[in-house]
Amino acid sequence: MTTAKDIMHPGAHWIPKTETLEHAAMRMRDLHVGALPVSDEDERLCGIITDRDIVIKCVAEGRDASTCTAGDLCVGTPRWISANADADAVLSEMETHRIRRLPVIDENKRLVGMISEADLAKHLDEHQIAEFAQKVYAAS
Template identity: 70%
Template sequence: MTTAKDIMHTGAHWIPAHETLDRAAQMMRDHKVGALPVSANGEQDRMVGIITDRDIVIKCVASGRDPSKVTAGELCDGTPRWIDATADVDAVLEEMQSHRIRRLPVVENKKLIGMISEADLALHLSDEQVAGWAEKVYSRS
């Protein structure tokens, strides 16, 4: 059985909720990623959300806000989604499809150990699985 841990990329990095969005953008650039899980201030084992490069552009910059003054925690909304490292690929796909998300943090023993992105799905799954995932995540309905 292929698990979330088998298809994730390792080295996911947290950003504390109190850090500013300009710092988040720098971290994304430095780590060559497009999303960061946001941790409760001082608690790297408690995820309060996830922010993406698109969130920074749409919810901050395009709205005329200053990314050096807006915090990562201010951009988080909704319930953070994640998957256990031992979950099988079908559970990964279901979680991502049902919540229409493109990136999914992977947790083991309550600790962040990696992230699953679209690229990881494309590398590790069949064309049919990726096509089915994309249809459900990107459809307008």
């Protein structure tokens, strides 16, 4: 059985919710990623921000990325998956919530990896990928 741990890209990095978006953008650049999970003071997932979030919700609104924090952009309940969840559960979570990146959390509620579309493409069959694309990208 293929699990989230098998699919994920290990070694994902948190960014604290108190970190500025300027620093978040530099971290994304340095790590060559388009999203970072955001942690609270207890190092638990409280959100996820993307490079697009920084542009649309900060820069385009005339806000200062050197004072706006990652926590300022986190809204709603973050989605995540257990490292032991099977591939069907991963797809269901991503498809149901129409998300393209999914943090993977271990039994201690700590971040152990991220699953992206590229990770799905490497580990799942063509039928699963086609279904994912149709559900996530199709007009609602």
